Amino acid sequence: MRLLKFFTKDDGSASLEFITAGMLLLIPLVYLVVAVGAVQGATLATEGAARQAARVYVESPDQSTAVKRAQQAIDFALADYGLNSKQADVTITCSASCLEPESLVSIGVGVKVVMPLVPAVLNLDQAAVVPVSSQASQVVSRFHGAR
Secondary structure (H helix, E strand, O other), rough: OHHHHHOOOOOHHHHHHHHHHHHHHHHHHHHHHHHHHHHHHHHHHHHHHHHEEEEHHHHOOEEEEEEEEHHHHHHHHHOOOOOOOOHHHHEEOOOOOOOOOOOOOEEEEEEEEEOOOOOOOHHHHOOOOEEEEEEEEEEEEOOOOOO
């Protein structure tokens, strides 16, 4: 009887256990949401940057203007999500001459997302990086340059 009484005794420590268990589960969950949000934002930024850059590239009248407009589109799209466009890796490939009618232009944009709240001690901030990249392709109009 004494043993049964020992196990059914309430000491009022349930709130302490709830707070401790809640914090042990809640803090990693909040960090996971913030980290996934950072990666998702970078994914949306690179996808939009690549798509818009490819669109403005194939509509440009000449090569130098096309590169300039594509870079402006990439800068704007990445800045909209708070990313530094100077650290982005941009690749432009063409199936033929880049602005030749009916040629395929592909633009790739890649960024490295540093995980939030990672300290710079022992270069941990450089190790906790997620690379994100996107690519978009557009075909130059067959009427490009015909005026």
